[in-house]
Amino acid sequence: MAERTVLARLRTVLAGLLQGFERLGHGASAKIWRLGYAARFFAYLLLHSGTAFRRFGLTIREIYFTGVLSMTIILVSGLFVGMVLGLQGYDTLQRYGSSEALGVLVALSLVRELGPVVAGLLFASRAGSAITAEIGLMKATEQIAAMEMMAVDPIARVVAPRFWAGVISMPLLAALFSAMGIFGGYLVGVQLIGVDEGAFWSQMQASVDWREDVMNGVVKSVVFGVAVTWIAVFEGYDAPPTAEGVSGATTRTVVFSSLAILALDFVLTALMFTGGNAK
Amino acid sequence: MAGLPVVEIDKVSFGYDAARPVLQGVSLRVEPGSVVGIMGQSGCGKTTLLRLIAGWLKAGAGATRVLGESVGELDSEGLFALRRKMGMLFQFGALFTDMTVFDNVAFQMREHTDLPPELISDLVMMKLEAVGLRGAAQMMPAELSGGMARRVALARAVALDPRLMLYDEPFTGLDPISLGVIARLIRTLNDSLGQSSIVVSHDVEECFGIVDYVYFVSAGQIVAQGTPAELRGSAASFVQQFVRGEADGPIPFHYPAPGYQADLDGEETQSSSLATAQACHG
Numbered sequence: 001m002a003e004r005t006v007l008a009r010l011r012t013v014l015a016g017l018l019q020g021f022e023r024l025g026h027g028a029s030a031k032i033w034r035l036g037y038a039a040r041f042f043a044y045l046l047l048h049s050g051t052a053f054r055r056f057g058l059t060i061r062e063i064y065f066t067g068v069l070s071m072t073i074i075l076v077s078g079l080f081v082g083m084v085l086g087l088q089g090y091d092t093l094q095r096y097g098s099s100e101a102l103g104v105l106v107a108l109s110l111v112r113e114l115g116p117v118v119a120g121l122l123f124a125s126r127a128g129s130a131i132t133a134e135i136g137l138m139k140a141t142e143q144i145a146a147m148e149m150m151a152v153d154p155i156a157r158v159v160a161p162r163f164w165a166g167v168i169s170m171p172l173l174a175a176l177f178s179a180m181g182i183f184g185g186y187l188v189g190v191q192l193i194g195v196d197e198g199a200f201w202s203q204m205q206a207s208v209d210w211r212e213d214v215m216n217g218v219v220k221s222v223v224f225g226v227a228v229t230w231i232a233v234f235e236g237y238d239a240p241p242t243a244e245g246v247s248g249a250t251t252r253t254v255v256f257s258s259l260a261i262l263a264l265d266f267v268l269t270a271l272m273f274t275g276g277n278a279k
Numbered sequence: 280m281a282g283l284p285v286v287e288i289d290k291v292s293f294g295y296d297a298a299r300p301v302l303q304g305v306s307l308r309v310e311p312g313s314v315v316g317i318m319g320q321s322g323c324g325k326t327t328l329l330r331l332i333a334g335w336l337k338a339g340a341g342a343t344r345v346l347g348e349s350v351g352e353l354d355s356e357g358l359f360a361l362r363r364k365m366g367m368l369f370q371f372g373a374l375f376t377d378m379t380v381f382d383n384v385a386f387q388m389r390e391h392t393d394l395p396p397e398l399i400s401d402l403v404m405m406k407l408e409a410v411g412l413r414g415a416a417q418m419m420p421a422e423l424s425g426g427m428a429r430r431v432a433l434a435r436a437v438a439l440d441p442r443l444m445l446y447d448e449p450f451t452g453l454d455p456i457s458l459g460v461i462a463r464l465i466r467t468l469n470d471s472l473g474q475s476s477i478v479v480s481h482d483v484e485e486c487f488g489i490v491d492y493v494y495f496v497s498a499g500q501i502v503a504q505g506t507p508a509e510l511r512g513s514a515a516s517f518v519q520q521f522v523r524g525e526a527d528g529p530i531p532f533h534y535p536a537p538g539y540q541a542d543l544d545g546e547e548t549q550s551s552s553l554a555t556a557q558a559c560h561g
Binding site: 138141142143145146148149150151152153157 | 386
């Protein structure tokens with residue numbers, strides 16, 4: 001009798017374990033399937049981007065919404081980040097008697113890292129979430145279906161112009177962020193604290209390399225632009241057509257984009273600034 | 280009504296998964312120039328049928344021929360070419376909210392033709408005049424009432440003079456005046472533009488007033504068909520229940536459930552057991 005009870009319990013435990021594994025496997029395969037779907041979506045998007053360039057007005061309109069309307073937050077954030085860099089940088093540099101190098105520190109920090117990364121994170125929150133919500137709501141209100149019914153490919157007409165607008169806007173926003181940040185560092189370092197103006201600018205000019213620093217920063221911001229906008233348009237297009245569906249998709253855009261920016265930044269930095277000699 | 284049928288569905292079955300068939304062995308025809316109603320209660324498979332005709336879904340079995348094309352065998356380009364000959368009015372209009380009424384109606388003309396802007400403007404105004412909304416051309420969709428939005432969507436759907444019009448619940452959520460206007464427009468546009476139309480609806484009176492032939496769908500099958508006059512006189516219990524709007528009949532009022540008495544004072548449900556257990560521990 002006792003053996004039977006033990007066997008029955010064992011069976012229950014095994015069945016529970018099996019169910020757990022099944023759920024895990026199902027969850028994992030669903031995630032992988034979605035990743036594959038996102039990759040196919042990206043390939044289809046690239047192949048059907050002709051409209052976004054032939055009728056560039058459509059892309060320009062989206063550049064206004066994603067780029068121009070993001071400028072306020074980018075410029076204000078850039079200014080404050082630069083001002084904080086100026087204060088913190090001066091505090092550290094003056095301990096070693098090299099406060100004239102403040103311009104270099106501010107410029108390199110911004111151009112190499114903070115410009116692309118912080119602008120990317122802000123872009124994901126401001127423009128990425130808006131793109132996802134807009135496409136998701138278009139789907140929920142059957143506007144995407146109506147377009148398909150009118151024999152117009154919504155990926156070519158709606159998604160591609162938004163994608164390319166994001167890819168074009170992101171490096172420009174990162175450049176503006178860096179420029180504003182350098183100005184903020186100048187305001188605090190030179191105008192407020194009194195670092196020598198000539199040293200501030202000349203050391204910056206001498207130490208910031210166009211290809212190594214500026215172009216690598218531009219490459220980073222382009223990569224972040226592709227990642228954020230791809231995630232944003234895919235999440236919007238794949239959002240369940242309900243209020244919860246669109247809200248969940250918007251949240252996923254911000255979370256996944258931010259994580260993607262941070263992870264890609266590490267990979268790109270490792271590739272760019274170690275010269276391939278990291279040990 | 281001579282000539283080949285505009286839509287011919289032959290023994291079509293469809294299900295999102297094998298365990299839950301939505302349509303089973305459905306056959307129907309739409310003759311040129313006619314307005315055909317597909318009626319049935321919510322969730323019976325009417326909209327699925329419309330989506331099969333529009334090529335959004337592919338039938339698991341059977342044949343779907345629309346305007347001479349076998350929809351299930353078309354690739355995406357073929358499907359887009361077919362859809363240029365079709366128009367669809369969505370349940371809530373589905374107007375592009377970032378465009379004016381004018382731009383909404385002009386959308387297809389700009390996408391599919393190389394017509395000069397002046398000609399497009401004239402055509403748009405003609406379509407808007409047909410639905411009585413020429414004066415609203417510069418308004419945004421958010422500024423329109425439900426009935427007006429539906430009329431603009433109708434003007435947009437017929438912008439390129441489609442041969443087949445699909446109407447998905449065109450009367451839902453409209454006041455009686457707008458409802459009558461939309462119903463008359465469906466019939467008038469069908470006859471004046473030489474179209475054929477399929478109206479999916481559960482609004483018996485309005486639908487019977489404009490259609491030539493009706494198919495009743497229930498649980499994924501055609502359970503009755505005929506002209507509105509024939510169906511009004513039908514003795515079939517399903518038709519009678521639907522036409523008279525009776526709560527109970529072949530379509531049960533109650534969703535399947537265990538015994539009422541058992542739920543009231545018999546065994547507790549899982550959630551109530553949990554609530555009781557929590558209350559005891561609390």
